[in-house]
Amino acid sequence: MDLQGIWFFLWGLLWAIFFMTDGYDFGIGILYPFLGKNDFEKRVMINSIGPLWNGNEVWLITAGGVTFAAFPLAYSVMFSSLYSGLMLILFALILRGVAFEFRGKVDKKSWRNIWDICIFVGSLAPALLFGIVFANIFKGLPIDEAGVFQGSFFDLLNLYGLLGGLLFLFLFLFHGSLWLSIKTGGELHERALSAAVRIWPLLLISAVLFLGASWFYTKLYDNYLARPAFFLDILLTVAALFASIFFIKRKDFLKAWFSSSIIIAGSVFFGIIGLYPNIIPSGISPDFSITAYNASSSPLTLKIMLVVVIIFIPAVIAYQAWAYYLFRGKVTKEDLAY
Amino acid sequence: MDIVLLSRLQFATATMFHFLFVPLTLGLSIMIAIMETRYAATGDKIYLSMTKFWGKIFLINFGLGIVTGITLEFQFGTNWSRYSAFVGDIFGSLLAIEASAAFFLESTLIGVWVFGWKKLSPKAHAAVMWLIAGASTLSAVWIIIANSWMQHPVGYVLRNGRAELSDFSAVIFQKFAVLQFFHTISAAYIVSAFFVMGVSAYHLLKKQSVQFFTRSFRIGLIFGLIFSIFTAIEGDMHGVNVTKVQPAKLAAMEAHWETTTRAPLTLFAIPDEKNERNFIEIGAIPGLLSFLGYHDINAEVKGIKDFPREERPPVLIPFLSFRTMVGLGTLFILLTIIGLLKRNRLLESPLYLKIMVLSVPLPYVAIEAGWVLAEVGRQPWIVYGLMKTSDAVSPLASSQVLVSLTAFILIYGLLGIAGFYLIVKNAIKNPVL
Numbered sequence: 001m002d003l004q005g006i007w008f009f010l011w012g013l014l015w016a017i018f019f020m021t022d023g024y025d026f027g028i029g030i031l032y033p034f035l036g037k038n039d040f041e042k043r044v045m046i047n048s049i050g051p052l053w054n055g056n057e058v059w060l061i062t063a064g065g066v067t068f069a070a071f072p073l074a075y076s077v078m079f080s081s082l083y084s085g086l087m088l089i090l091f092a093l094i095l096r097g098v099a100f101e102f103r104g105k106v107d108k109k110s111w112r113n114i115w116d117i118c119i120f121v122g123s124l125a126p127a128l129l130f131g132i133v134f135a136n137i138f139k140g141l142p143i144d145e146a147g148v149f150q151g152s153f154f155d156l157l158n159l160y161g162l163l164g165g166l167l168f169l170f171l172f173l174f175h176g177s178l179w180l181s182i183k184t185g186g187e188l189h190e191r192a193l194s195a196a197v198r199i200w201p202l203l204l205i206s207a208v209l210f211l212g213a214s215w216f217y218t219k220l221y222d223n224y225l226a227r228p229a230f231f232l233d234i235l236l237t238v239a240a241l242f243a244s245i246f247f248i249k250r251k252d253f254l255k256a257w258f259s260s261s262i263i264i265a266g267s268v269f270f271g272i273i274g275l276y277p278n279i280i281p282s283g284i285s286p287d288f289s290i291t292a293y294n295a296s297s298s299p300l301t302l303k304i305m306l307v308v309v310i311i312f313i314p315a316v317i318a319y320q321a322w323a324y325y326l327f328r329g330k331v332t333k334e335d336l337a338y
Numbered sequence: 339m340d341i342v343l344l345s346r347l348q349f350a351t352a353t354m355f356h357f358l359f360v361p362l363t364l365g366l367s368i369m370i371a372i373m374e375t376r377y378a379a380t381g382d383k384i385y386l387s388m389t390k391f392w393g394k395i396f397l398i399n400f401g402l403g404i405v406t407g408i409t410l411e412f413q414f415g416t417n418w419s420r421y422s423a424f425v426g427d428i429f430g431s432l433l434a435i436e437a438s439a440a441f442f443l444e445s446t447l448i449g450v451w452v453f454g455w456k457k458l459s460p461k462a463h464a465a466v467m468w469l470i471a472g473a474s475t476l477s478a479v480w481i482i483i484a485n486s487w488m489q490h491p492v493g494y495v496l497r498n499g500r501a502e503l504s505d506f507s508a509v510i511f512q513k514f515a516v517l518q519f520f521h522t523i524s525a526a527y528i529v530s531a532f533f534v535m536g537v538s539a540y541h542l543l544k545k546q547s548v549q550f551f552t553r554s555f556r557i558g559l560i561f562g563l564i565f566s567i568f569t570a571i572e573g574d575m576h577g578v579n580v581t582k583v584q585p586a587k588l589a590a591m592e593a594h595w596e597t598t599t600r601a602p603l604t605l606f607a608i609p610d611e612k613n614e615r616n617f618i619e620i621g622a623i624p625g626l627l628s629f630l631g632y633h634d635i636n637a638e639v640k641g642i643k644d645f646p647r648e649e650r651p652p653v654l655i656p657f658l659s660f661r662t663m664v665g666l667g668t669l670f671i672l673l674t675i676i677g678l679l680k681r682n683r684l685l686e687s688p689l690y691l692k693i694m695v696l697s698v699p700l701p702y703v704a705i706e707a708g709w710v711l712a713e714v715g716r717q718p719w720i721v722y723g724l725m726k727t728s729d730a731v732s733p734l735a736s737s738q739v740l741v742s743l744t745a746f747i748l749i750y751g752l753l754g755i756a757g758f759y760l761i762v763k764n765a766i767k768n769p770v771l
Contacts, residue, residue, distance in 0.1 A: 050452035054404065055446035058437060064411055065434035072426020072500070079415025079422070080732035086416055089740045091749055094405040098753055103403035105760050147423075148733045297427045298502040305431055312438040320446055326457055327449075337453050 008292040011273030018059035027176015048183035073295035082150030086093025096122025135164020140281035158219040170203040220274025237266030359403030365530020367471035370754040374464040419729035436480035444473035486515035531562030536698035539691040563674040581631035587715035601627040601639035659707040666704035
């Protein structure tokens with residue numbers, strides 16, 4: 001594989017890790033008003049992600065940063081084309097992050113209510129919008145030969161885009177409900193578990209619909225037909241989907257959660273594999289597409305950044321794994337810091 | 339409205355708001371690490387209370403800093419896409435390195451610090467705060483390197499219609515970056531020092547938790563004294579370098595219109611940009627500008643008129659922001675020296691304590707003014723000498739930017755109020771001992 005190919009894969013991998021980690025944070029934030037029946041349960045919910053969500057969110061910064069560093073043209077076209085959507089994601093993430101920190105700092109119901117809304121909306125909006133945005137990228141954006149977006153935010157809300165939004169929503173809801181099942185006991189645990197069981201069929205349906213719609217709305221399958229070995233990704237994802245419900249029935253929530261992580265990574269890579277070598281296919285003409293080759297940085301930069309990534313990403317994974325290990329086990333009253 | 343202006347306003351809003359929180363994070367993390375280390379080493383409970391008291395304020399501040407930081411990385415792509423495509427090879431890498439080498443560590447460890455009180459030994463817990471402080475500083479290093487490259491691009495070649503990296507070490511070790519880093523970080527320590535001194539002074543005025551806040555005040559005082567003096571000396575070196583590499587910025591920040599030898603420094607003036615002169619000039623000190631720029635009172639200093647009109651920065655804003663920064667910087671040295679003299683009888687100096695309470699916002703003003711000078715003084719360039727700001731903006735409708743700018747102002751305004759309220763609330767609360 002050449003440098004650009006390696007970077008294309010790394011680019012997809014970073015986005016996949018971001019959705020695998022911050023995905024359950026989003027899910028819990030969306031489930032938050034429904035599963036948390038009183039203030040204590042609400043606190044348990046946000047404390048179940050409390051020590052980890054900050055580190056999870058940096059995968060977004062890194063995914064964005066790596067897009068900027070390795071594929072500057074893709075970064076510039078993607079971020080300016082998706083302007084309104086990204087701004088909404090940003091505002092949502094800002095309000096959500098502050099809400100975790102601020103909610104418990106004043107002992108007033110009205111104060112907590114404001115931040116509760118921010119947690120819910122701030123988790124729901126990114127979940128839907130990331131799905132919509134990525135589905136539209138899979139489908140191709142209306143960009144002209146100068147890389148200028150010839151559309152509006154509302155063009156993103158097409159059927160395929162909305163299916164992508166739904167798929168991400170259910171992926172994260174499922175992921176979050178499993179995390180909550182691991183981290184809680186008692187009634188909250190039961191509710192999280194029954195949410196997972198009820199979300200599973202919805203996830204299955206939206207995944208099937210998305211896979212089917214991709215056949216009609218995108219060219220993703222071209223790469224699969226050219227190299228059928230790639231179908232293994234889809235197979236693995238579907239296997240993980242069934243493994244997750246199997247582990248849920250056996251009350252092995254950790255394994256169910258890992259399966260759910262594989263579903264998310266597999267879903268992201270379903271698109272990434274299909275896109276290659278495009279990063280943003282142009283819906284106007286294939287000649288205008290932004291690819292890993294016409295958008296990449298210089299070989300020197302790609303090499304330096306490769307060294308950086310090879311050193312630091314495993315290090316990050318190691319100390320984040322340590323943090324996950326340190327905060328293993330169920331959340332108890334003594335653990336509540338938020 | 340003009341899209342370039344709107345985009346600049348939005349970037350300024352997002353950056354200046356973000357930078358209200360960064361300096362306190364940089365300095366307070368070190369002070370808290372010192373307090374917690376003393377607790378871990380001596381077991382003296384007062385240091386534990388100090389860690390928790392200042393830690394609470396630190397976390398509110400840190401949270402706001404983190405979430406507003408995400409915006410900045412996105413904005414290069416959303417609002418300055420032509421710039422991003424042009425410089426991504428170099429500038430993008432620096433941001434990506436910052437995220438993977440520094441930002442990850444501080445964000446992961448902040449969770450460990452907040453939730454890990456019972457899971458880690460006191461020594462390990464203190465070590466986590468040292469690592470957070472180290473990672474924040476490292477973040478600042480990379481961001482300053484990136485900004486310095488915009489101020490003084492080096493180590494690049496123009497190829498394929500963009501700036502491509504040719505010499506990585508030239509980019510990261512360039513003098514401009516080193517000088518700007520030490521200037522920024524020491525200014526950030528002044529912000530933190532005055533914050534700690536001001537809050538401590540408030541409690542000392544009320545004569546509550548006297549021992550607690552006397553110790554806190556002294557930690558702040560040591561930081562404040564050392565770094566007020568350091569920033570001034572270092573700022574002088576930085577100024578000499580700016581004179582060399584960005585002569586137009588120097589001319590603008592001094593409202594120096596004509597090229598002259600033995601150039602005077604004007605204490606105050608009202609620049610009249612239209613007629614290329616100063617409306618009023620008060621207190622011109624002969625030769626001082628030549629001396630500051632070149633350390634030679636007879637040196638020739640190029641005037642604004644000798645730069646082509648389309649390459650001139652605005653004059654009024656750099657001129658005023660430079661004076662604000664330097665004037666306040668001098669005041670900080672004065673206030674910390676007085677503090678040094680009064681350190682053993684703080685309680686008997688209510689006037690000084692009152693002044694210190696009121697001084698908390700001043701280093702914030704100074705550090706923001708410094709950045710306004712650096713950024714506005716670089717105009718009309720986004721990358722000095724290489725790319726104009728007006729060529730860097732995204733191909734958006736100005737209505738899109740107007741809407742997002744309005745949203746930024748609204749959301750940041752509300753967050754600012756909430757954050758300010760929480761910080762003040764926790765700062766004036768008598769700590770539990």
